[in-house]
Amino acid sequence: MKKKAVPSMVKDQQLVKKRREQMVKGAVRLFIEKGFHRTTTREIAKESGFSIGTLYEYIGSKEDVLYLVCDAIYEEVRDQLVSQLDTEAVGIDRVKKAIAAYFRVIDHLQDEVLVMYQEAKSLPKEALMYVLQKEVEMTKMFEDIIRDYVAEYRIDLSEEEIKLMSHNILVQGHMWTFRRWAIRRFYTLEEYTKLQSEQLLSPLTTVSN
Structure with a gap:
């Protein structure tokens, strides 16, 4: 699926990249505080450090800002996860370390991840699908x-079971953010990771043992 083309009147791509990075940082702070719908483009421009006129030189609409925010957050989650994966680990330890790395990344970017899932529904269909x-x-x-x-x-595990296990790993990572108000009363991140890994990977460890 092709990346959405966000309109810009500026031809200098390095400058476009720089300004949009400023825009994303400013918008994330505002979306965390106020949400997408209650945030105005004028507020985004001010938080980003430039005028409303300058803002519209780099985007076409407020939805473009939301798209840039969601895209940037996903890229950051992926890049941090890749950088933390232990390429030397083997066996079940490799799987456990991958889960632990993912949960750490989600913990580090918890506000951004929460904003992304709360507000992504406001994206146009094509941008949302991307x-x-x-x-x-x-x-x-x-x-x-x-x-x-x-x-x-x-190990006797079907392709369907592998896919479901992978989806469950992502869901349990998200839960650390979505239900943090409850879960963190009982578990540290390390405790949560250990217990979730044991439950998520029980079909693998039971058979391999």
Whole structure:
């Protein structure tokens, strides 16, 4: 699926990239505080450090800002996850370390992730589908790790079960953000990660043991 083309009157792509990064940072702060619908483009411009006229040189609408925010957050989650994956780990330890890395990234970007899931529904359909495709790609990262383990240790796990396990890993990572008001009363991140890993991976560890 092609990336959405956000209109810009500025031809200098380096400047476009710089201004949009400023815009995303400013918008995230406002969306966390006020939400997308209650935030105005004038407020986004001010928070980003330039005028409303300058803002519209780099976007066509407020929905463009939301798209840039969601796209940037997904990219940041993916990049941080990739950088934290332990490429030297093997066996079930590799799977557990991948889950732990993902949960740490979600914890680090919890406000951004919460904003993204709360506000993405306001995107136009085509832009929303592109953003959601990023989540499919992230799920596939876990599918590949689990699939490698299943193949190496000849575990009887179907492709459907591998896919569902991968989706569940992402969902439980999100839960650390979405239900933090309740969960953090009982668990540290390390405790939560350990318990979730044991439950999520029980079909693998039960068979392999």
